[in-house]
Every structure is written in structure tokens, then in C-alpha cells.
Amino acid sequence: MPIDRLRWPSNGVAMCGYLLVFCGILNGTAAIAQPCRIQILDRENDWPVPLVELQTNHGVRFVSDNAGNIAFDLPELMGEKTWFHVHGHGYGLPADGFGFRGVQLTPQPGETLTVHVDRQLPGKRLGRLTGAGIFAESQKLGLELAWKDQKILGCDSVQNVIHKGRTFWGWGDTILAHYPLGNFHMIGATTAIQPLENLQPPVRLRFEYFTNPESVPRNVAKLPGEGPTWLFGYVSLKDANGKQHLGSTYSKIKPPLEAYETGLCVWDEANKRFEREHVVWSKQDESETPPPMPSGHAISWTDPAGEKWMLFGDPFPTLKCKATFESWKDPTQWQTLKPQAFVQTQNGDRAVKPHRGAVAWSNYRRKWVTVFTQLAGESSYLGELWYAEADAPTGPWRGAIQVVTHDEYSFYNPQLHLEFVASGSPVLLFEATYTKEFSKTKVPTPRFNYNQILYRLDLDTIDFE
Structure with a gap:
């Protein structure tokens, strides 16, 4: 019976009975509506991947949090075989015969589903450093409850x-x-x-x-x-x-x-x-x-x-x-010093124009290293990041390798964090600002927009010429 048509009796015992039925209906609905956990993992190492978007065929969009989790809660698609378009800014899936990049899942309340994505460039996305809702999707699932936003x-x-x-x-x-x-x-x-x-x-x-x-x-x-x-x-x-x-x-x-x-x-x-x-x-x-x-x-x-x-x-x-x-x-x-205007790529096919970035000494490489945003990149105007080296901090810089991409989104003003790791470590950490500003994107990524995201580059896995 529809709730709005329930008639409440004057008898107190009967009233309690009706309330129990009413609460049972609510409890049943709550059980059905329990989210399905979808975790996004890097196929190479099973690390959780933040900032991967899943979108349904009717335009509902979900974004994985710092633990790689999505709390899927659409009642109309629970138990239904569902296609999710996958978009991951450097992480993704192969296209099918029609050119669609995604995965088909059947969400169920309270279950856990896993989507493995392929990393396309050397930079590994570790997670967001600033902003709110850093573990929001996980917390909807009852996880990461000790984390408090700032x-x-x-x-x-x-x-x-x-x-x-x-x-x-x-x-x-x-x-x-x-x-x-x-x-x-x-x-x-x-x-x-x-x-x-x-x-x-x-x-x-x-x-x-x-x-x-x-x-x-x-x-x-x-x-x-x-x-x-x-x-x-x-x-x-x-x-x-x-x-x-x-x-x-x-x-x-x-x-x-x-x-x-x-x-x-x-x-x-x-x-x-x-x-x-x-x-x-x-x-x-x-x-x-x-x-x-x-x-x-x-x-x-x-x-x-x-x-x-x-x-x-x-x-x-x-x-x-x-x-x-x-x-x-x-x-x-x-x-004053005059910096070089372009950096030649490692394979010599072009010269990349830096926009903003940072320089530091790497004890592992015994070189000065840099990570910078490319001005007027191919997939985004300020979303492509490159790595290069030099024997002196003033250059010449050479051998640029693309390490990060953000499709039609900006990732500007990178900063290196060699102080985060032990001296001589091959791990290079860097962050930058993820924002729709200066890009073609009109709709910002919920929670992630206008915040700092940390990446990791493993220098011992890169083939330097």
C-alpha cells in the first residue's frame, strides 16, 4: 500500500503495529538502496586510482576518490547490466569495435566490483592533497571513517x-x-x-x-x-x-x-x-x-x-x-638569467615549449631534473606535463619525456617534492593544480577541480637515452 494512503487507527496497539510495518518498509528500502562499491585499480600494480570517471548512458557521472572507490547508488540500475564510459586522464581502457571505451557491470547493493584500468604514461597518480571529500565515496560505503576533511x-x-x-x-x-x-x-x-x-x-x-x-x-x-x-x-x-x-x-x-x-x-x-x-x-x-x-x-x-x-x-x-x-x-x-625557450624531446621529433614548472637536483640521476607544463599541448592547452634533465640548473635542458596528461583540463604550476623521499631514491614526486581554467571544459570535475594532485615518477623504470 502506498505510504500516503495508510490510515492510522485510534487503537494504540494497532498503531504500534502499523509503525512496525512502516519501519520495516523503510528498512527494506534502505537495504535495497545500499551502495555498490566499484573500485578502480591500476592493472599493473593493483594500486587504487583516484580521478577516474564512470558515466552511465543517461549521463550520471561518478568519480573515484583517493582510495579509488566509487559508491554507486542509482536505484534504477541496481541489478541491471550497465555500461560505464571510463575516462581517466592518462588511465583508461581499449576501445571496442564501435570506439567506446568502457566496461559493462551489474551493480548489486552491498557488493564490490573491480575495474582495472591501464596507465598510459609513466606518471602514477597518487591522490589529491587538498580540498574536501578526499575520501567521500569511501565514507559513503562505511570506509575511511577516521579521515576528517580540513x-x-x-x-x-x-x-x-x-x-x-x-x-x-x-x-x-x-x-x-x-x-x-x-x-x-x-x-x-x-x-x-x-x-x-x-x-x-x-x-x-x-x-x-x-x-x-x-x-x-x-x-x-x-x-x-x-x-x-x-x-x-x-x-x-x-x-x-x-x-x-x-x-x-x-x-x-x-x-x-x-x-x-x-x-x-x-x-x-x-x-x-x-x-x-x-x-x-x-x-x-x-x-x-x-x-x-x-x-x-x-x-x-x-x-x-x-x-x-x-x-x-x-x-x-x-x-x-x-x-x-x-x-x-x-x-x-x-x-637576471635568460632561460631556454624550448626543450627538445628525447626522440628528437619536436621541441616542447614550457609554461610553468620546477627544477631540483636528483641524487639518483646525478642530474638536475625538471617537470613542467607544456604550453599549448595537444590534448589540453595546459594539461600536459613533461620531464627533462640537465647537467646544470641553468641548462641546457634536453631529452623531454611526456609523463602526465589531462584531456581538455589544466594541470598547471607543478612543484617537485624531492624532500618527501630519502636522498638517492629513484622516486620523484610532484604536484600541480587540477582546474578547468584555461581549458575547453565547461563542467568541472566534482571535488577535484581547483585542487592539488600528487603524482609519482619512478626514474629507475624510464629508458633514458
């Missing part, structure tokens, strides 16, 4: 540096749950230098954010002036007296994405925020454009003569200064 929905590109025995982190514009406008003056956090328990998925990286009284990550760089504050080129340097300082280049931004002031700022250890050190350039100056700044990502380098330098680039060095706090904050001591 009250942000998304954030832009990362900066990090080792400072006073910890890794100090910063991210740009940040999305919060309570209102469409979030934080626009950098958020920050610290972690241990090696913050991961292991180097395979699922990734569970907890940040110690700088928060407000409601435990929500707060702005750490609200410098004077209208508009957002963006920070670049984090450094940790000693002054002449041996005191360690955390510093950064800043830009003040006005619409659409134009810098109207650039300068240097320094971390206030007592108040846990950046304070402006001095303005280097403003729109009111005679020059219409900012001068070269120590921005991008910073690396330390000792030249053949034994002189220690800080190099700044994105990806390749464009500026250097001596590795002291006094030299960093004195623009008269900065020296």
Missing part, C-alpha cells in the same frame, strides 16, 4: 620551502563552503619534511593549517592594497647574524589578472603572517611592467667556484642572488 573546498597553486625543520606551505585563492568568495590572500600550513607514511595510494596528507577561531584556514598574507595577494618564490635564508628568515615575493592583483604592485614580504613568527618588507614596483612607476623578481620556485645552488646562490624560475631560472637574506632583499644584488 574545511577548504579548493585552492590554487602551491609554494613550499623547508624552514626551521618543517616544510612551510602556501596556496593561492581558496574556496570555502560558506560563500562563493573565499580567501584571496594566501593560506598556509606546515608539515613534517617527509609527511607521507608511504609513497603509494591512498594518500592521506594532513596539513597543520594556520586557522581562525572556527578552525578554518585563514589568510596569512593580507598585505596593504585592494585585491588579492599572491606569493611566489618562498625562501628560508639566514642573515649576517645567523637568524633564519622566511621570505617571499608578492603581487597585488586587480581584475582581470593584472599585477599593480610587486615587492617582498617576510614571515612574522610571532603573529604567524607575512608582512610587507618593501615595494619593488607599482603601477605608478615610470615602467609599465614589473621588473624581474625572485618569483616562481626557489632552489639553492653552489656554482663551480664554490659560491652559494638562490635561483628563481618557473620552470627554468630567470634570476639569481647570493644565498643570504641581505642579498635576497636588495634588488641591486639580483642578477
Whole structure:
């Protein structure tokens, strides 16, 4: 009998009987609606694969979480033989005779189904580092219940540096749950230098954010002036007296994405925020454009003569200064560098133009290594990532190998994390921002959009020429 047609008797005993029947109906419905677990695994190693999309023939879309899980809960397809289109940004399945790439499954409440996907490039996706719902699909299934999200929905590109025995982190514009406008003056956090328990998925990286009284990550760089504050080129340097300082280049931004002031700022250890050190350039100056700044990502380098330098680039060095706090904050001591514009591929078939990226020294390869986003890539404008090597941080860079792809999606501003692994390890970790911005995609990937995703590259498995 339809629930809306039940007639409640005046007799108390009969009323209880009706309530028991009513609860039984609800309990039966709940049992039928219990999700089916679909786990996405890498065929090569059985690792869970986050960010793989399954889509039904009537357009319902599911995305695997950091544990590779999907909680399938469509009542109309429970027990039905169902086709799922599979799309995995570098992970996928062969096309069938009609060109469809997918898998046929029959979901059942409470059961577990497995989909093995093939990785198409060397980069292994480990998982999302920021945002909410990192284990949302698993938690719908009663798994990963100990994981608690950290009250942000998304954030832009990362900066990090080792400072006073910890890794100090910063991210740009940040999305919060309570209102469409979030934080626009950098958020920050610290972690241990090696913050991961292991180097395979699922990734569970907890940040110690700088928060407000409601435990929500707060702005750490609200410098004077209208508009957002963006920070670049984090450094940790000693002054002449041996005191360690955390510093950064800043830009003040006005619409659409134009810098109207650039300068240097320094971390206030007592108040846990950046304070402006001095303005280097403003729109009111005679020059219409900012001068070269120590921005991008910073690396330390000792030249053949034994002189220690800080190099700044994105990806390749464009500026250097001596590795002291006094030299960093004195623009008269900065020296500009001219990076190469293209990197030849390993097979020599073309030259790749870098957009943004990072450089680091690999003890395993005994080379300087880089991971960078290609400008105007084939499957996406800013979604293709490449690896290359050089004998010096200033190049020449050569032998580029494509390691990651994101179809019609951006994956920009990569950062390397050699500090996550033991010295001499063949494992190279890197992250970048996954976003629909600057791409053809109109509909963002739920939860993953505008967040940082970590990849792993095993250098001992790549055939270097």
C-alpha cells in the first residue's frame, strides 16, 4: 500500500503495529538502496586510482576518490547490466569495435566490483592533497571513517620551502563552503619534511593549517592594497647574524589578472603572517611592467667556484642572488638569467615549449631534473606535463619525456617534492593544480577541480637515452 494512503487507527496497539510495518518498509528500502562499491585499480600494480570517471548512458557521472572507490547508488540500475564510459586522464581502457571505451557491470547493493584500468604514461597518480571529500565515496560505503576533511573546498597553486625543520606551505585563492568568495590572500600550513607514511595510494596528507577561531584556514598574507595577494618564490635564508628568515615575493592583483604592485614580504613568527618588507614596483612607476623578481620556485645552488646562490624560475631560472637574506632583499644584488625557450624531446621529433614548472637536483640521476607544463599541448592547452634533465640548473635542458596528461583540463604550476623521499631514491614526486581554467571544459570535475594532485615518477623504470 502506498505510504500516503495508510490510515492510522485510534487503537494504540494497532498503531504500534502499523509503525512496525512502516519501519520495516523503510528498512527494506534502505537495504535495497545500499551502495555498490566499484573500485578502480591500476592493472599493473593493483594500486587504487583516484580521478577516474564512470558515466552511465543517461549521463550520471561518478568519480573515484583517493582510495579509488566509487559508491554507486542509482536505484534504477541496481541489478541491471550497465555500461560505464571510463575516462581517466592518462588511465583508461581499449576501445571496442564501435570506439567506446568502457566496461559493462551489474551493480548489486552491498557488493564490490573491480575495474582495472591501464596507465598510459609513466606518471602514477597518487591522490589529491587538498580540498574536501578526499575520501567521500569511501565514507559513503562505511570506509575511511577516521579521515576528517580540513574545511577548504579548493585552492590554487602551491609554494613550499623547508624552514626551521618543517616544510612551510602556501596556496593561492581558496574556496570555502560558506560563500562563493573565499580567501584571496594566501593560506598556509606546515608539515613534517617527509609527511607521507608511504609513497603509494591512498594518500592521506594532513596539513597543520594556520586557522581562525572556527578552525578554518585563514589568510596569512593580507598585505596593504585592494585585491588579492599572491606569493611566489618562498625562501628560508639566514642573515649576517645567523637568524633564519622566511621570505617571499608578492603581487597585488586587480581584475582581470593584472599585477599593480610587486615587492617582498617576510614571515612574522610571532603573529604567524607575512608582512610587507618593501615595494619593488607599482603601477605608478615610470615602467609599465614589473621588473624581474625572485618569483616562481626557489632552489639553492653552489656554482663551480664554490659560491652559494638562490635561483628563481618557473620552470627554468630567470634570476639569481647570493644565498643570504641581505642579498635576497636588495634588488641591486639580483642578477637576471635568460632561460631556454624550448626543450627538445628525447626522440628528437619536436621541441616542447614550457609554461610553468620546477627544477631540483636528483641524487639518483646525478642530474638536475625538471617537470613542467607544456604550453599549448595537444590534448589540453595546459594539461600536459613533461620531464627533462640537465647537467646544470641553468641548462641546457634536453631529452623531454611526456609523463602526465589531462584531456581538455589544466594541470598547471607543478612543484617537485624531492624532500618527501630519502636522498638517492629513484622516486620523484610532484604536484600541480587540477582546474578547468584555461581549458575547453565547461563542467568541472566534482571535488577535484581547483585542487592539488600528487603524482609519482619512478626514474629507475624510464629508458633514458
